Amino acid sequence: MGTDTVGGVAPEATARAERRREQRGWYFYDWACSVYSTSVLTVFLGPYLTSVAKAAADEDGFVHPLGVPVRAGSFFAYTVSLSVIVAIVVMPLAGAAADRTGRKKPLLATAAYIGAAATAGMFFLDGERYLLGGALLVVANAALAVSMVLYNSYLPQIAPPEERDAVSSRGWAFGYAAGALVLMANLWLYTSHDTFGVSESTAVRLCLASAGVWWGAFTLVPLRRLRDRRPTRAPGATAPGLRQFVATMKGMRRYPLTLSFLLAYLVYNDGVQTVISQASVYGSEELGLGQSTLIVAVLLVQVLAVAGALAMGRLARAFGSRRTILGSLVAWTVTIGAGYFLPKGSAPWFFTLAVGIGLVLGGTQALSRSLFSHLVPAGKEAEYFSAYEMSDRGMSWLGPLVFGLAYQLTGSYRDAIVSLVVFFVLGFVLLARVPVRQAVRDAGNPVPARI
Template identity: 60%
Template sequence: MLDPPSRGWKPAAVTTAPPAAGTGPVDQPIDRALKRERFGWYSYDWAMSVFNTSVTTVFLAPYLTSIAESAADAEGRIFPLGIGISAGAFFGYVVSASVILQVLVLPLTGAVADRTGHKRQLLAGFATLGSLCTMALFFVADERYMLGAGLYIVANLCFGAATVVYYSWLPDLAGPDERDAVSSRGWAFGYLGGAVLLAASLALFTMHDSLGVSEGDAVRICLASAGIWWAGFTVVSVTLLRNRAPRHVVPAGRSAGALSGGFRQLGATLKDLRRYPLTLWFLGAYLLFNDGVQTIIAVSAQYGGEELELSQTTLVSAILLVQVVAFFGALALGRIAARIGAKRTVLGALVVWTGVLVAAYFLQAGAAVQFYCLAVVIGFVMGGTQALSRSLFSQLIPPGKEAEYFGFYEISDRGTSWLGPFLFALTYDLSGSYRNAIFSLVFFFVAGGFLLAKLNMRQAIVEAGNTPPERV
């Protein structure tokens, strides 16, 4: 059982400040309990980030494409589910299918988590199924591209659902003035974990000949190791995190089962969203500037390879460099936010992102050093932008509905992630220039930053029923 008898356990007070003078030793275990929970929360970022880094970003796309190409006919076409498509486009369709499923599932996942209060069980279940599917990618070989597609779709769906549940713990673990720092530490842990496993995987991949391992086997080992890592460190998180009693369960769903009650809870939340227009305003701003961030991550290797004519070794090592720098960047921007507020820090980061695109436009072909310098800047602002956006949104959620609202947050992260790539592709199609295509992404940071700058965060937090931090 994930929840043995608690023996009087109560949720720890949301603070790690030293006990006031004169308080007895009874106060000390509360602080230690909270620190243990926070460590468990950080550990899940460390556990899950390898899926994004090693599987989605680096290894699976080229490997699954090669598997599809080996199964293609003379014209380079395959026929999944009887539909003829180009083998080179297969992975893009697979990702799109997984995103569509997430849009349908993530809000319901949040509603079930909030209604039942069984977040540990849900986190354990989704992470277990997702990691097992990731491990099973080891068996994707020869012409089994449909096996790879099915495993990845389920794994990515579980990854998104587990992320919704994981994010929803943040308000329970940090008060308004602590949340930026706690969120930033979580992202930093994630980037460091992703970098550690990616470095080991790259070492295996580059030395596979000397180790007597074929290139395909090396990739399959790297993919499976991400699943093992994800599952192993999730055990730490599930052991240390604790459930909270559900709040604000809709009356019509109290006597219903978990799934049917979750649907009713979700319906009530969708109606309730209209009461919080400023929360929706933030989601709109986040949708825009985060789409810019995600698109840069997605197309940077293509830009570096096609336009700047950089080697594959340079591109992969730049990805690893971004991961390492992002660890320090997340912590640094968290400290800056403590001084000037998270909103101002994010706005400053968006200015840097705009500068990154301008610099990328003028990069010289073959200039690996310039590309590495740009990777350092991207790494520094990437972690902080995402961590502080998460903590800002957590302040805008009505109490008791954290998982449901983070479900919508993840939709704005994943469900609209086609906008940036579409603009990039359309600009290239019209102009024939990757430089124009990369520069077109400035729109997302300017528009998203403008919306965020116009948002009265303090008023939005109060309207959501929360207490604003000292610095917003």
Template identity: 55%
Template sequence: MAVTGETPPLQAGKRERTGWYFYDWAMSAFNTSVVTVFLGPFLTTVTEIASGCAIDADDCEGVVHPFGITVAAGSYFAYLVSLSVFLTVFALPVMGAIADRAPRKKPLLAGAAFLGAAATIGFVFVTGDRYLLGGLLFIIANIAFGAALVVYNSFLPQLGGPDERDKISSRGWAIGYLGGGLLLLLNLLAVMSLSEEGNPQRTLDIARWSIVSAGVWWAIFTLIPLLWLREHPPLEAAASKGNVLTDGFKQLGHTIKQMRAYPLTLAFLGAYLIYNDGIQTVIALASQFGTEELKLEQDTLILTILIVQFLAFGGALLLGALANRIGARKTVLLSLALWLGVVTAAYWLPEGEPLPFMLLGAGIGLVMGGSQALSRSLFSQLIPAGKEGEYYGFYEISDKGTSWLGPLFFGLIFQMTNSYRTGIISLVVFFLLGGVLLAIVPLRRAIIAAGNTPPKLI
């Protein structure tokens, strides 16, 4: 980003960029093995046990009463996702403000990442009917996941110029898919070799340990970016003159007021929050949909997610290359049209047949990474210099597992209709509305208004 009157930032080298990519490798294990595959079915089963339903019941319609609130067992996980993200609305922008003003960002990244990893490892204690413990650990892990992403994404503008960020962002997502996919492959091997037919408790235990493995993976590989990323001192105007925490809260209030001076940036952010909420809801609830509605076995679900992961690696790079030819916005709009087809096709998937579900997963894999990676790099162009952390704090309200409107909407639809299919098809509104809003935002004018130099293609 061009910053008038400031010392140009140090150019990032290959080692630093690789370190940045490796955090995506580290945390994607949580997004893939936990949020996308194991946690929904696992916590739903634990909740059904708490409601008095047998572990092998085929048609369990029990309810639980956390803190006196009546909740259908099938809606519990979706509501948890919404609650955790509602809480991030307050936590993540503050984390971003602190990151912009702190002299060192890496301790913030370490603290959030290791807290999330520890909460994930804590699922080793979620046994029997401890659905409340599982819910609390997930909320902590998901908020920490988002907080770490705020800091992680705030490094992006320091890693390359306007014409490089689409490629850098796409590579990060692609490497993340490889990391998440590799751990998921290991978990699939565990499911296939250790499961016993007619022993649902064994399946539940394998799922629990698979969740724990993601926390261990997340913690270990976070060490690489902590070693290889360099600290970039904040701009003098943003640097904290006193206590970083209290100054972060004060600065957040100023930023919220100042954001009104960048209405086009806010317009893009609004469009993104809507369409990405639909994407994240599909990702987070796909496993639950496959288990509860389509009656598919867990190994089928994991194999499908593996297909998604490894195709997403190529898809992220492919759409990144396409963006270099037609622009990032047109590429994202194309991916949203494909997402509409995915959601519509999901409604008509036949029960008990793995192949159509896998084919749909292949389609998701080809468009998933590119739509999100390019949105991230587009947003980096719209942020005033020195405000990266704060703006990404708002951005992360709907990124990589932290959606809230979609899961809440899905949960309410299921509670009213008792149909996962109706919940899935209702998500088309997010892709339609978000796509229309993205199409009408004048991005080049928005980038200039934020004080940045536009790339050649947008």
């Protein structure tokens, strides 16, 4: 008996080729937007915005946005928290609209280009314009969070269950590779700014703006390769906007194990996101390290995160995603606890800390995303990933807030960094209590051989 073909090609091969094409396009959004997380949020903006706020501070070291006294050293952390609150309002609207209409690409494009434009606008952050910097940070962070809801929601549609750990890990690896590439160029520009005839401040602002240009340019690749799909539910089956999201959250009570995973992820990822956003401030303000040292350390994290994400993806095939994530949380606890004891001004020890972070960072994030994709009922990808993104970025306001409060109350960033250990310990306990196989079955999805 013959095999049906389309143009001489088996339908299975055609579908597989189309799936691979979409997956490659999907990887490139990580390539596009991760440069913002690396160059802007992790390296340059924290110390630079803090210096701008200090330039605008009164004699007691306080700035007064909207008349509220804020220690200049805490302004960046508080602004990150505010951006998260804005994202919480916008993300469910975008996720609900995407599932209701099936038109994810236009929404992804809108969020991506708003974020890219705000990032490029950071070139104008100079003098005492700390309020401009705070406003652009809020817009860019919120736009990134919305775009990631839509981007992540493609994963269950472009990868069957047995491929998701690998596809998710490759996406994170693409992102970290792009971050490393651009950061090397940033390091060259920053350390050689005299050669280019620009000041140190101008070099920093060029690095910030270049991340926005990169983000916007490479977003064109996924927009060309990803395709919209018809919604799997009838248009009248859901209410529009926020009402739909509220209904979804109520409906999630039918999947208590999915909610249990989200709670665990909310806790341990809060620690991860705070480390990402505040590490350079800790290095510059508490350890007294120069900007070049911080850039090299973050570059080291980026390079190792590529290998770490791919290696942990392979470990997941052998031991399952849940066990691999649990192992990474033990490594996080040891690494961040050791960060408290770093000697002031010691670059080699700071690089050692960067090695520990890099080896677990990408894998923790990639495997958490792929594991959650198995817990999402079909047809509700964007809505559920808006809840996931609240845990990923949207609910990660507590860590920066605690970090900022610890500094405001004690004047020491060491006390702030050691407080993050509790997020990883509690997250480990909560995740260890989730029976993920049963959670996958409850969501109506096939259970992979190892998960």
